[in-house]
Structure formats: C-alpha cells, structure tokens
C-alpha cells in the first residue's frame with residue numbers, strides 16, 4: 220500500500236503541473252476533482268480547499284491550487300515514517316516539499332547529486348539562477364500539423380515514434396541518418412540528419428521524438444531536414460507537448476526534459492515574494508512575479524508569454540537603473556591630469572599613413588579635453604566596425620606616454636590582444652613608445668619578466684586581456700586604461716577599474732542610440748565616431764538560399780585562386796541536446812574539405828585553448844590557410860586584410876547586429892570584399908530580415924530595421940544588447956520600457972534612498988544578487 224508520503228507526492232505533482240499550465244483546461248479541471256476522490260482522503264483540508272474546482276474561474280483555481288499546495292507542503296510527516304526511524308536521529312533526507320527561497324542552493328531541490336552537478340555545469344547554483352534561466356525560444360506545439368497538408372518548404376514540428384531507421388554513407392566522411400517517424404494519426408515523415416553521428420544513439424525504434432525542421436515533398440513522401448529535435452520522456456513529460464514549449468540553452472547530456480522539471484520544481488516550491496507593490500504593478504501594467512516566471516517557462520498561451528516577458532524585461536531595466544542611480548551617488552572621482560597638447564596630437568597624426576577623419580578628430584578633442592581636466596575620464600567611444608576607434612585610442616595612449624604615464628589596453632580575448640598589440644606597434648613604436656604584451660599563453664617566465672618591466676616603468680603601454688592586467692599587474696604609474704569592450708564587460712567591471720583612478724576609455728562597436736547609451740552606460744560619457752575612413756569600397760553582400768551553396772563556394776574558390784582568403788562561419792543549426800557549436804563547425808569543415816579539395820582549410824572554435832587559437836590565427840594570417848571555418852569566436856574582431864570573403868552559413872540563426880559585426884571582419888583593407896549570407900530557412904520573413912543586411916552597411920540603420928521587423932515576444936540574448944545583465948531586454952527596442960523603469964527607480968530611491976524599508980528587503984537582496992551575478996559573469 221502506498222504511504223501517505225507517496226500519496227502526497229502523487230497528488231502534489233499533477234496539482235503543480237496544473238498550476239503551471241494555467242488552470243485553464245476544463246477537462247483537466249474535472250480531472251483534478253477525480254484525483255482528489257482517489258488520493259485525497261488523508262488530506263481533508265486539501266480536499267476542502269479544492270472543493271468545486273471544475274466550476275471555478277481560472278483565477279480562483281490558481282489561488283485555491285496555491286493554497287492546496289501550501290497545505291500539502293505543510294502537512295506533518297506521515298506517522299509511518301516516524302515509526303521506522305530512530306527517534307533521536309535527525310532526518311538526513313531533504314524534505315522534497317519544503318518551501319524554498321530564491322537564494323537557496325539548488326542542492327535543496329528534490330534532485331539527485333548528479334542532477335545538481337548538471338545544474339552547476341550550466342552555471343545554475345541557486346533556485347534564482349534556475350528561475351532566471353529563461354528559454355532561448357518558445358515553440359508552439361499546441362496544434363500539431365496534419366502531415367498531408369504540409370507544403371514543400373514549410374517549417375514544422377512533428378511529434379511521433381521512430382518506426383524505422385537507416386544509416387547511409389554515400390561517400391567517405393559523409394553520414395546520413397534517416398528515421399521514419401509516425402505521428403498519433405499514423406501519418407509518417409522521413410527525418411534526416413546530415414553528418415551528425417552523435418544523433419544515432421537516440422534514434423532507437425520506438426523512441427518518441429519531437430522534431431522540427433523544413434519539409435520537402437517527394438510525391439507522397441514527406442521528408443524533414445531536422446534542425447532541432449528532442450526525445451520525449453516516454454510520454455511522461457507532459458511539459459514538452461500540447462503547449463507552447465520553452466527551449467533552453469543547454470549542454471551535452473543535459474536534456475530539455477530535465478531542465479523543465481528542475482524549473483517546474485523551483486516554481487512550485489519557491490516563495491517568490493514580489494518586490495513590486497500592487498500599485499506599482501498596476502501603474503506600469505505589469506503582472507506579478509509568480510505569474511511572470513511561470514509564463515516565461517510554461518506559458519499557457521501567447522498572452523501569458525507576452526505579459527511574462529513584459530514584466531521580466533521591466534525588472535531587468537529596473538535593476539539596471541537602480542544600480543546606475545545608486546552608483547551615481549559616489550560622485551566624481553579625481554583622475555590624472557595630462558597636458559594632451561595639440562602639438563603632440565599633430566605629431567601622432569603626422570606619423571600615420573592616413574589622416575584622421577572629421578569624426579575621429581572630434582572624438583579625439585573630446586578625449587583630450589577630458590585628459591586635460593583633473594576629473595577622472597570615463598568615456599565611451601562608440602563607432603561602427605572599422606571606423607577607426609583603435610587609432611583614436613592609440614593617440615590617447617600616446618598622449619599619456621608623452622606625460623610619462625603608463626597606459627593599458629585590455630581586450631576581451633587573447634586573439635584580440637595580440638592583434639591590438641600588432642596594430643599599436645605600428646602606430647606607437649615609431650614614436651618611441653615601449654609596448655608590452657601580457658597574455659595567458661605566455662610562459663610563466665615571460666609573464667614574470669613582463670610584470671617586472673611594467674612595475675619598473677620600462678614598459679609604457681601594456682596590452683593584454685582584461686583579467687590578466689587587472690589581476691596580476693602592478694603598474695609603476697598607470698595613467699590611462701583603454702577597454703575594448705566588444706560586448707563583454709559591464710558596469711561593475713568598469714567601476715572596479717575606475718577605483719584605481721586612471722582615466723578610462725571604453726571602445727564599443729555596439730550601435731546604441733545616444734539616448735539609450737545613457738542607461739546602458741550610465742556611468743560613461745559618450746563620443747561617437749559616425750564616419751568611416753574614406754576610400755573604403757563597400758562590402759558587397761549577397762543573400763543566397765542554401766540550395767545555391769555550390770554557387771557560393773564556387774565564388775569563394777575564385778577569390779582563393781586570386782590569392783585571397785575567406786572566412787566561413789558555422790552556426791548551430793540543430794539545437795538538440797547533443798549538438799554543440801563545435802560539432803556544427805567540425806561538420807561544416809569536413810563537408811567543405813570534400814567540396815573544395817583545392818583549398819587549405821583550417822578550423823577555429825571556442826573549445827580550443829588560447830594557444831591553439833592563436834596558432835591557427837597566426838597561420839591564417841601568414842596565408843598558410845585559404846579558408847577559416849569558425850564558430851562565432853571570430854566575431855570579436857579579427858583583422859586580416861587579405862580576407863575578402865565572409866560566408867555565413869544559416870545566417871537566419873544570427874541577429875542582424877551580429878551579422879553586421881561578422882561582416883565587418885572583411886573589407887578591412889583596400890581590397891574589394893564580399894559577404895555571402897546563406898539562408899537555410901526560405902521563408903519570406905527570414906528573407907526580409909536578411910535583406911536588411913544585404914541592403915545596408917550602417918550599424919545604426921541595421922539596428923533600427925531589426926527593431927521594426929522583430930515581432931513582440933521574441934527573445935533576444937545578451938549578445939544583441941551588449942549588456943551582460945540583460946537577458947530579455949534589448950536596449951535598441953526598449954526605449955519606452957527603459958524610461959518607465961527609470962521613472963520607477965527614481966521614485967523608489969527618492970522616497971527611500973537606501974531602500975531601507977522592510978518591504979524592499981526582497982528587492983534589495985535581488986539587487987545584490989544580480990549585481991554579484993553580473994560581476995561573476997564579467998569575471999569568467
């Protein structure tokens with residue numbers, strides 16, 4: 220016979236699920252009453268709380284369910300358990316129904332140690348982390364298609380059972396896996412995976428799969444080129460079907476079903492305590508926190524998702540604004556005072572092989588003004604890719620060196636650090652400035668020697684990665700720090716830097732309208748380089764359907780034969796739980812080696828060590844390779860002027876801003892350059908979006924077009940926003956939200972400058988927690 224504890228679990232789980240799915244389904248509601256009849260006997264109060272459940276409206280159902288679940292979690296331990304245990308020994312197992320706080324460790328969840336490890340592997344350490352690990356997208360799996368009606372080229376999601384599978388190797392190195400899937404109506408679809416051997420073990424006959432991709436019709440046979448799939452948990456996982464389903468970013472061996480269950484548990488057991496008051500929520504038309512979090516993970520419908528996103532996005536800005544406003548209190552810091560003479564600026568310019576553009580000159584004057592003043596400079600130089608930010612920074616570093624101060628330039632990656640080093644050598648070495656490079660790939664001895672030279676003042680300007688310079692360097696006399704931001708750093712990190720008092724210049728290529736930069740970089744003044752150096756031949760961009768891949772690579776070969784080089788960027792076409800970006804890039808490299816036997820092809824991906832990456836880049840720069848297949852690691856700013864073609868596979872998978880950044884890797888010299896966007900998705904919407912890149916070269920125009928084309932409710936990642944603390948927010952499109960959040964943040968701080976009211980405890984701890992997380996993300 221089942222113990223009371225087992226009965227309680229049996230009852231609790233469906234009730235939790237019902238709560239999460241919004242209590243809107245009448246059939247299920249009837250089922251709840253039946254469930255209580257069967258299992259509810261030992262829990263009279265719970266039965267009472269849910270009496271007449273089916274007849275209630277959705278809101279009341281939700282309320283009653285919460286009450287019932289609270290009763291279930293508060294219920295005393297069943298007597299059977301007590302009689303078996305030694306009376307004096309405290310229970311060692313966790314109570315799987317105990318209430319949780321957002322800051323609790325995930326080890327408090329009702330999960331095994333292996334599962335806790337999995338969450339840690341994703342960087343999820345607390346319940347809050349799990350709750351804020353939002354899906355990267357949502358898929359509508361409510362109405363499954365009638366396969367007979369599916370048109371050629373249509374995108375669809377099918378759910379079914381594998382009835383047969385085959386593997387073919389039409390030529391060496393090429394593997395085609397096929398599985399015939401049968402849906403609930405007995406209709407069949409042939410699903411194919413190209414060169415993804417790791418998929419094979421999941422294609423057991425009888426396995427239940429959910430598969431998305433683009434359909435092709437061959438007479439009566441329907442074929443699906445799989446872009447995404449997941450295994451359904453033997454029909455038990457009702458969270459993955461018949462609903463709008465969130466799809467999470469994950470890692471090898473961590474399934475979507477597992478993540479959903481972890482989130483589900485966190486939602487059901489956590490006391491969320493909304494930090495926004497009901498009047499504030501009403502004023503800004505925001506839903507409550509519990510509704511928002513359940514809506515982002517398990518929306519009942521589009522409306523639920525939209526209101527969830529609206530609330531969570533608002534919160535992101537609210538926290539950002541509160542942080543910026545609270546920091547603003549610290550006042551102006553004193554920095555270094557430089558002479559920054561016109562004479563020195565002219566000397567620098569005269570040493571260049573080109574003249575500064577008008578925009579570069581204007582920005583340099585703004586910088587020189589800052590440098591001359593006693594106030595610590597904290598300035599953001601924003602300019603499109605290739606607009607000449609580094610040249611401007613080099614001039615500022617020269618001005619600092621002229622006054623006997625040291626300078627530092629911090630890059631987000633070692634590749635970039637080396638590249639900046641080479642470029643700055645070109646600018647500064649002829650002027651007698653002594654440069655040093657400090658990166659992780661150097662030997663201990665080399666690093667120690669460099670650190671000594673910096674400490675003794677033998678080096679004027681050191682270039683390295685941010686972590687290295689901040690952690691291990693004692694400067695003799697640091698006057699100016701330049702931070703090449705490239706999406707990576709954020710407010711907290713800059714604060715740390717500012718406290719050590721050098722003047723600080725941040726360079727960023729993220730196009731942000733001026734009004735929004737105030738929020739994004741609330742602590743920085745802004746200079747914009749809005750002009751490209753003259754004589755650049757615009758990059759010719761072409762959008763091709765993947766059916767024309769051969770044509771694209773034919774063109775790449777003509778360029779290679781002319782002595783040019785090319786990049787190919789691979790994207791993650793299949794977000795299944797097993798395919799990583801690395802695999803996608805390796806598969807592509809393999810495929811291209813078959814297709815272009817003449818070309819010397821190298822592979823670059825994020826899993827390589829810094830030394831390996833640099834080795835590949837150095838050899839590519841030395842023209843030992845013609846073609847570099849890469850994951851998006853390349854985005855952060857490589858500069859090889861002989862590269863004239865950038866091919867982006869599955870371009871639809873990238874945001875427009877990211878595509879623009881990627882394209883900026885070519886056309887960096889005088890050679891005519893090309894960008895080929897290969898679209899795997901032929902829909903009109905995708906075409907329209909990618910056409911924006913084809914037709915525009917201005918980062919701001921592209922960012923704005925992106926905004927217009929984007930539908931509401933679409934999730935954008937950090938990469939787009941350029942701010943590490945925004946998961947949902949997009950500073951380009953969220954002007955109004957930002958303004959409202961700022962208004963509320965100001966009002967809150969006006970009435971309570973220290974946020975001291977006990978009502979705001981939850982808000983304060985959330986604020987601290989987020990600040991810590993941001994700092995953590997910035998450091999890793």
Ligand SMILES: Nc1ncnc2c1ncn2[C@@H]1O[C@H](COP(=O)(O)OP(=O)(O)OP(=O)(O)O)[C@@H](O)[C@H]1O
Pocket residue numbers: 573574575576579602603604605606607608609610611728752753856883887
């Ligand atoms: N005024 C100018 N006239 C001609 N060429 C210039 C000018 N300023 C910079 N350049 C050249 O243009 C290229 C890009 O400049 P730089 O690296 O300074 O741009 P950036 O804005 O830092 O680029 P990214 O954001 O892509 O890293 C370099 O090869 C540089 O030598």
